[in-house]
Amino acid sequence: MGKIFYCKDLGSDCDWKGAAYTEDELFRKVVEHAAERHDIKDMLEEQKKRIRELIKDDSSVKENIAAR
Numbered sequence: 001m002g003k004i005f006y007c008k009d010l011g012s013d014c015d016w017k018g019a020a021y022t023e024d025e026l027f028r029k030v031v032e033h034a035a036e037r038h039d040i041k042d043m044l045e046e047q048k049k050r051i052r053e054l055i056k057d058d059s060s061v062k063e064n065i066a067a068r
């Protein structure tokens, strides 16, 4: 079981999804993506919390990681 995050769940018009084996690893990828693509450099605690809430379990994480 891995973790998956869809950027569009944050309400943005973005089709990026991130996948990783652990929540912390995925969280780092999301923060990186937010900085690169959405120019969010200093994320608020509230936004970080929201991301944690939106990270979901993913049973096909291997395929999703391979697809990136």
Ligand SMILES: [Zn+2]
Binding pocket: 007, 008, 012, 014, 015, 016, 033, 037, 038
């Ligand atoms: Zn995005």
